[in-house]
Amino acid sequence: MGDTEALARVEDWEDRRSLGEGQLVAWARGEKGQAVQVRALRALARLQDATTLEAILAGLSASEPSVRDEAAFAAGELALSWEPLPDELKLRMTEALREAEARESEEGVRRTLFESFSKLGTAGAIQRLIERVAEGHASAGRAALALGVSGRRGASLAEVPLEPVGALLAASQPVETRHGAAYLLVYLKRPAALELLRRCLADADPDVRALCAKGFVEGGGTEDTAALARLLEDSVPRVRAEAARTLSLLAAACVAPCAPLEALGALRKSAPRVASGDSASAHALLAVAQQGLPQAGRPVLEALRRSLAEAGPPVSELAADDVAWIDCRLAAAMDRQTGALAEVLRCGNGRVAEARRLALGLRELARAQVPEGARDAVPALHHPDARVRLAALEAVGARPVPEAVEPVRALLKSEDPVVAGMAAATVGKLKVLDALPDVRALAVRVAREPDLAEPVAGALVGLEGKAAEPALRVWLDHPHANVRRVAAEALTGLTGQPVRSVRVESPPGTGRPSAAPPGATLIFRTRKGDITVALDAGQAPLTSGNLDALARQGYFRGLSFHRVVPDFVAQGGDPRGDGEGGPGYSIRCEMTRRVYQRGVIGMALSGKDTGGSQFFFTHAPQPHLDGRYTAFGEVTAGMEVVDALLEGDVILEVRAAP
Incomplete structure (x- = not known):
């Protein structure tokens, strides 16, 4: 059997989630040569079967760097299994990865090992990353990033020394290194780290500035509020959005006079920009509305809404829709403060449909911090729009009232599986x-x-x-x-x-979408412009082929971007419009080596092998998504359109080429 036939067989086993009666493991150990071994290790990474651990770890000692690199990646994916590994396997993996990293001479492989340490998150893995940061290792920035990801996932970072992290923030360091250090500082959550965060607020790179703005949630003071307020005037909209979100979080803990609330008043300047057609400037306002403000912040929300109303006539229908939606977003944040639907019932200048307003307001009621139950949600349990019923269920589930019991029970018999x-x-x-x-x-x-x-x-x-x-x-x-x-x-x-x-295992002959053709691209047409995406048909043929096929069927025509989180993602492709829909089938995950940098397209999931039609674009690097959600392409043109997207923006069509 030649390599071509063997590689096809590996792909088939991977599709069917099969070990090929042990043959796949044998090939991952090198029985069929280097090319097949690398591909077999990738298959094991995607299967995430704990019984294959020893075969994966054996690859860490291979003579070829490409095999060691793929084995390191596979180990990280196994550590990141949707079903957590037993502690004894994690300890075994920790020992093997530490030994491999200690003897590794190739920096590329070492970087992969660092990433796998972050996915593993054990004390031994964290300690090795700390050692490499403290030594000022050539890949110390990558080790710092891995530590930050571990911290985001809940690992303790109490032993990380601050001095070497500060050295990685020097202006002379590469952007990647500074970004890794900033990411780590955010998740250290230590008052002693604030001085370093203050320094990097002035970094030349916008993603570093945005990251550092996130770090002041833990312990930021008056001096930091002033620095964050200056970022509300940053030239990059996503930096302004991150600063606005952090100020909103700080406002939740402060007492009068509240400097963060006073600083947020400066966002009134965003209103004329939005009315003039600058959709990206709406992201700072959206960030405040999504985060919410305490009751003391109600005058701020009122002032921001007034600024939208007083900004003058929007320059276009598109700008008018943006103004209307942000007005409703701010109105819903006000209703969250009181725990009752009021402002969303009359927001949006008549440009936002009732069902959208109700669903938005009800979701905010679910987050309200008031003692009364969500009585306003009970009538909405009978609403004809499924989005409203779902939001009402969320609200009464979070803040129960006795009168909700019978209508909720009735919905158990719904033919809509999401509602049921x-x-x-x-x-x-x-x-x-x-x-x-x-x-x-x-x-x-x-x-x-x-x-x-x-x-x-x-x-x-x-x-x-x-x-x-x-x-x-x-x-x-x-x-x-x-x-x-x-x-x-x-x-x-x-x-x-x-x-x-x-x-x-799935039976032989299980259907799968055809792979996307080499060089395949998708062009997402919206009223705000076109977004061109180059699909990664080599690393993710199934995922790329699935979206390519749906696009050729006209599936995305008229769907919307139902979820937009500033400086994070814009997500679309749901026929329901509520984040719960798909094409009626699911495809397996296809983890790739592509990292989530700015402008990467990924597959939205609700668990292992649950991909369908929902996708997302990243606004900024998101390393915690690496290896968890299939990354299968990148934006090659129209990133400014991605930055301008707001919830509800419609996909006119998606064109597939060639």
């Missing part, structure tokens, strides 16, 4: 024991509707406790990987003992 699933999650939170028969009926539907698994599992656990164990154990060998993950996670919580599912 959310109703199940809600009755679980409300402890509506009489609803148990209907929840059990939904559990039966999981066999053919996998998306029901997560909310139904939560409901079963909430209503039955340990009595739910037999029903959940049935899911451990479900054909869908995410159903198995949900069951294992729920059973681990119920039993207090680690429970893992089994790997289930």
Whole structure:
């Protein structure tokens, strides 16, 4: 068998989540030569099967750097499994990775090992990264970034010394190094780190400035408020948005007089820009609205809304829509303060549909920090629009009221699996024991509707406790990987003992989308301009081919970007418009070596192998997404359009070429 046939066989095994009766593991150990070994290791990375650990670790000692590099990547992916590895395997991996890093001579491989340390997050992995930062190692910036990612995932960074981190912020250091140091400082969350953060607020790179602005949430003072206020005038809109978000967070903890609230008043200057057609300037206002302000910040929200109204006639219908949506976003933030729908009922100058306004307001009610329940949400449980019903379920689940029980129970019988699933999650939170028969009926539907698994599992656990164990154990060998993950996670919580599912192979001949052609591009047309994306058909043929095929079918025409988080992502491709929809099938994950830099397109997921039609563009580097969500291309033109997107912006069409 030649390499071409062997590589095709590896791809087939990967598609079917099969080990090829042990052949894939043998090839990952080098039985068929270097090219096949590298591809087999990539397949093991994507399968995330704990039984393959030793084969992966063996690759760390290979003579060829390409094999060691791929083995290091595979180890990181196994460490990042959707189902957490047992502690003994993590310790075994930590030991092997530390030994490999100590003897590694290739910087490229070492960088991959650093990334794998961050995914592993054990004490031994963190300690090795700290050592490399402290030594000022050639890849110290990469080690600092890995430490920051570990901290974001919850690892303790108490032992990280500040002095060598500060040295990595020097203007003479490469941007990548400064960015890694800034990322680490954000997640150190130490008062002693504030002086270094103050220094890097003036960095020449906008992504470094934005990162450093994020770091002042823990312990920032009056001096820092003034520095953040200056960033509200930054030339780069996403930096302004990050500063606005941090000031909003600081405002939640301050008392009168509140300097962060006073600083946010400067955002009134954004209103004329938005009205003039500068959509990206709306992101700072959006960041404040999404974060929310305490009751003392109500005058700020009112002033920002007035500034929009007084900015003069928008220069275009498009600008008018932007102004209207931001007005509703700010109105919803005001309703969140009171815990009652009021401002969203009359926001948007008549340009925002009632269903969008209601869904927005109800989601904010779910976040309200007031003692009263969400009574305003009860009538919305009967609303004809599924988006409104879902938001109402979220609100009454977060802030229960007795009168919601019966309408929520009625929604358990909804033919819409998303609504029925959310109703199940809600009755679980409300402890509506009489609803148990209907929840059990939904559990039966999981066999053919996998998306029901997560909310139904939560409901079963909430209503039955340990009595739910037999029903959940049935899911451990479900054909869908995410159903198995949900069951294992729920059973681990119920039993207090680690429970893992089994790997289930798909039968031969399982259908898959055709790979995208070499050089494939997608052009996303919007009213704000076109976004051109080069697909990575080499590393992610299945994911690229899936979006390419959907585009050629006209699937995306008229869909919207339903989620926009400034300085993070813009997400679209959901036919429902609420973040819960897809094409009616799911594709497997296809983890690539592409990192999430600014302008990368990734596949949105709700668990392992749950990709479909939802995708996202990154506004800035997002290293915590690396290796978790399939990255399958990058924006080559129109990044300014991505920066200008707001929630609700419509995709006119997506053109595929060639």
